[in-house]
Structure formats: structure tokens, C-alpha cells
Amino acid sequence: MKRFLETGNFAITEGAILAGCRFFAGYPITPATELAEAMSLRLPQEGGVYLQAEDECAAMHMCIGAALGGMKAMTATSGPGFILYADPYGWAIGCETPLVVLNSGRVGPVSGITGAPGQGEFYLTRYPTQGGNFETIVLAPNSAQECMAMTVEAFYLAERFRMPVTVLADQLITDGFEDISVPENDGEMKEMSFRVWPRKINQGPKFYPPSDEIDIAPVVLGHNTGALCSDWTPTEEGYDIEEVEAHHKHAYRLIYKVRNHRDLFSHHYDKKFMSDDPDLIVVSFGTPSRVVNSAVAKARSQGLKVGALRLINLWPFPDELFTARSKYLVVELNWDGQLVREVQRAVPKDSKVHFLGICGDLPTMHDLLTTFEKIIKNEPLSRRGWELEAW
Secondary structure, rough: OOEEEEEHHHHHHHHHHHHOOEEEEOOOOOOHHHHHHHHHHHHHHHOOOEEEEHHHHHHHHHHHHHHOOOOOHHHHHHHHHHHHHHHEEEEEEEOOOOOOEEEEEEOOOOOOEEEOOOOOHHHHHHOOOOOOOOOOOEOOOOHHHHHHHHHHHHHHHHHHHEEEEEEEEEHHHOOOOOEEEEEOHHHHHHHHHOOOOOOOOOOOOOOOOOOOOOOOOOOOOOOOOOOOOOOOOOOOOEEEEOOHHHHHHHHHHHHHHHHHOHHHHHEEEEEEOOOOOOOOOEEOOOOOOOHHHHHHHHHHOOOEEEEEEEOEEEEEHHHOOOOOOOEEEEEEOOOOOOHHHHHHHHHOOEEEEEEOOOOOOOOOHHHHHHHHHHHHHHOOOOOOHHHHHEE
């Protein structure tokens, strides 16, 4: 095992290579540029290919082309670039093309602030393209080390589900320096619970079975497969067709191959102090969860019954984790509230859901502890304009 003091971008690069990634295409954008730089250095050392595209849309299309050629591929960007993925992302979903997308969130909207963290793409990662009739898989790490693990996991899931998988990080994770351990052999990878699925080649003829089956090798063009691939509604053999019944079958597959096999990734979450029916459950994901966990531990030491629930698997949304009838506080790095709306939908009737949003910086321990106490005591939360949003 090698240890480094490095960034999340470094960890993501090493995780991708461990997972078998040998193609990366991207376009410079803070805070993901350093990941592209690391890939440009490391991939040639591993017999892989790095390409800088003319823009983000082209980068995603290049990755789709590489994946259809039989390579494990990845791209990375931030919010302004992620929205440009909309067309090729839909192409990859519809054509069941496995690849991994890293989105490092920064403050928005539009270009916003390049050097400050944000969580404004929660819903965008669920609906990254047009048309609907699909599911997405999204993983949200909260540290550099976990970035590596979730990147390896994303490649594993992409291959088994035959689809693009998003890793949703933020600027603090990808740019921040932390202690990182990199496995050097299969034994150490197994010790770290890294799962790797090799690329296989679909020999047909049923490239698009109208079922919820997984573990079907993806379409690869060439290699004497005679494969077909198009962004139109396909027949089971991959030919274009303009029939609603055919699209019903295809849409069923795109949705239920994910929903009906959630057991493969539904274990990705973290609970703390949840065994004694807490009076307040604090929900978060990504970097804010680290402050939340510290604040919850502090509140516990002060006699407050507070629990913490950190989501790692964001989509499909883990409704099954919200069975307790309780008070909830959702903490996000945005001011409009996105995760909070899914929590409101998922919790049992009569549960009260509160929101604390901050953008460009982490919430302070003081703000969190004060909010915990007020909610538990049924006191109204203050709203201080642009300084802090609280429902």
C-alpha cells in the first residue's frame, strides 16, 4: 500500500486506473482541471489514451466512442460543463454505453465562483438529459479516499448495468489535500473492498433485451460482432424503429434494470447515532457531512438525541432509509434546497422536515448546534437573508 498527501483529483485518477480505465477525454474547467492533468500524465504510463476535446460535449462523445470501441472510458467536469453533457449523456443512457462521469460541484448558477464548493447539481445528475424514461446511478463521496473507492465502484456498476454512472463530488473534495492510501495489488484492493468488473464484448444478437437483466456485455463495434448502435429507439437487434411498443420495451429496460437491482449499490450510506430513535435526524451528502458528523457527536455529548444519515448512493433515491417518523434537518451547499425536497417526499406522514442551506462555504459547528437545539425545542429557525437560509 502506498500513501500520499494528495488531492481528490489524484485519488480519482488512481481509482479510475485501478478500475481499468484506459481512455479519458475532457476540457479544462475548475475544479476538475487537475484531474485531466493527472490523467494526461498517468494514462500513457498505463498504455491508455488522454485527449483534450474542444469542449465538454465533444469530450463526452469521445468517451462514448471509446467505450463502443471496447475501452473503459471516463470524463470529468464541473457544473457549467456537466450541463453541456446533456445530449451525449442521453445518447449513452439510451444506447446502454458504460462509462464514468465525474462532476465536481462549484457555486452556481452558470459560471458562479470557480474556487468555492456547491451542491447545485443534485437534480441535474438525476435528469442529466432530455426525454425522461430512464434511471441514473449517482454516488457522492465525502473525502479524497472515498473518491478513489467510489470511482472504482462507478466503473464496476457501469459495466454491470451497461450505462453511464456519475460520481458527484465538490470543489473541497477534489481540490483538498488529504492522506490517501493506494493499493498496489489485487489483495490490497480486496482488503479495501474494491470491486472490479472486466470489460466484455456482446456477441449478440439481442443487444437490447426488453427485460430488466443486467450483466449483459455491452455493445462493442468491430471485433467481428456485427453490432449496431443508434440513439433512436432500437429493436432488440439494435436497428432503428419508430414504434411506440418498441419504445415501451426499451424504456422499461432503462428504468427497471436499475430499480430492480438496487441491492448492488443500496448499501452505500452512513448512519451515526441512529440506534436510539433520535429526536432529530440530520441528512447530508458530500463534504458538509463531515461537519455534520462532528456537530452531531458534539450535540450528543451535550445530551441532545441527534442522529446523522449521510447519503452516498443519491440516485435512485434511497426512500427505504426514511422510515422513522421524526424531525429531520437537511444540510446542503446551496440556498434553494434540492435534497430536502426528496426527503420531504420520502419521510412518513407527520414528519417535520427542516432545511439549512449555505453556499460557497461549509456550515459552522455553532450554526449547526444552534439549529439542532431550536428544532428539538420547537423554536422557530431564524432567517438572516443572504447570510444563511433556514426553513
